Amino acid sequence: MMKRNTLFVVAAVLFTSQSAAYAANCGWPEQDALESVVRVMSDDGSHASGVVVGPNRVLTAAHAIDEHFQSYVLIGVDRNIASIALIDRDKDLAILQVETGHIRPIELGHENLDASAKVWAVGFPRAESKTTSTGSFKVKAETDGALHTTAPIDSGQSGGGLISCEEGKHVLAGMLRGFAAYVSGDSYVKIKNHSVSVATADIRSFITATGKQN
Numbered sequence: 001m002m003k004r005n006t007l008f009v010v011a012a013v014l015f016t017s018q019s020a021a022y023a024a025n026c027g028w029p030e031q032d033a034l035e036s037v038v039r040v041m042s043d044d045g046s047h048a049s050g051v052v053v054g055p056n057r058v059l060t061a062a063h064a065i066d067e068h069f070q071s072y073v074l075i076g077v078d079r080n081i082a083s084i085a086l087i088d089r090d091k092d093l094a095i096l097q098v099e100t101g102h103i104r105p106i107e108l109g110h111e112n113l114d115a116s117a118k119v120w121a122v123g124f125p126r127a128e129s130k131t132t133s134t135g136s137f138k139v140k141a142e143t144d145g146a147l148h149t150t151a152p153i154d155s156g157q158s159g160g161g162l163i164s165c166e167e168g169k170h171v172l173a174g175m176l177r178g179f180a181a182y183v184s185g186d187s188y189v190k191i192k193n194h195s196v197s198v199a200t201a202d203i204r205s206f207i208t209a210t211g212k213q214n
Helices: 031-035 200-213
Strands: 007-011 037-042 046-054 057-060 071-075 078-088 093-097 118-123 131-140 147-149 161-166 169-184 187-199
Touching: 037 057, 046 169, 046 200, 057 200, 078 200, 093 200, 118 169, 131 187, 147 169, 169 200, 187 200
Parallel strands: none
Antiparallel strands: 007 169, 037 046, 037 071, 046 057, 057 093, 071 078, 078 093, 118 131, 118 161, 131 147, 147 187, 161 169, 169 187
16 A cells, blocks of 8 residues: 555546746736637547647647547637647647647747746636646656646646746746645545646657657
């Protein structure tokens, strides 16, 4: 039996059926940055989030995608059919090809987050309205390079955006992957204010690989 203090990353998919000085100059993320985060859904009843990272390209969590079911991205009031351009289950990353209309892709961050840097987690918790929560960067895991922050998230926010401030502008620092939890008896107990994201270093290399595929 696993010990109570064993830490897990619980996938936040919902099924139904530059520096600290620069960071201080950034307030709440501007509309363009927030608008880049979109809702992802599937015929299997799952609900997740995604981020527009290029023209007609939406980044999302691989665990939110099942190749056996049709995926969609909600753009405004339109539910647009999406196809899988590339997927990496090990890195938990997927790129969807889908019409993204007027949405401006968010720029990927180039720098490592400073200790206690402010971040914003953006997604669609429990398939409801878009939510933005604030927190701070805690640590980058040595094992897989994942970013741990205090920005709280919930089911349905997998694939959403972890936004930070770099050189006075908002950029994508990572993709939300899940929340931390521990096992108690037969269930997971969510750890308050602890979310885990895939870092932009992995996202950038993944997107580069996508470009080579096309």
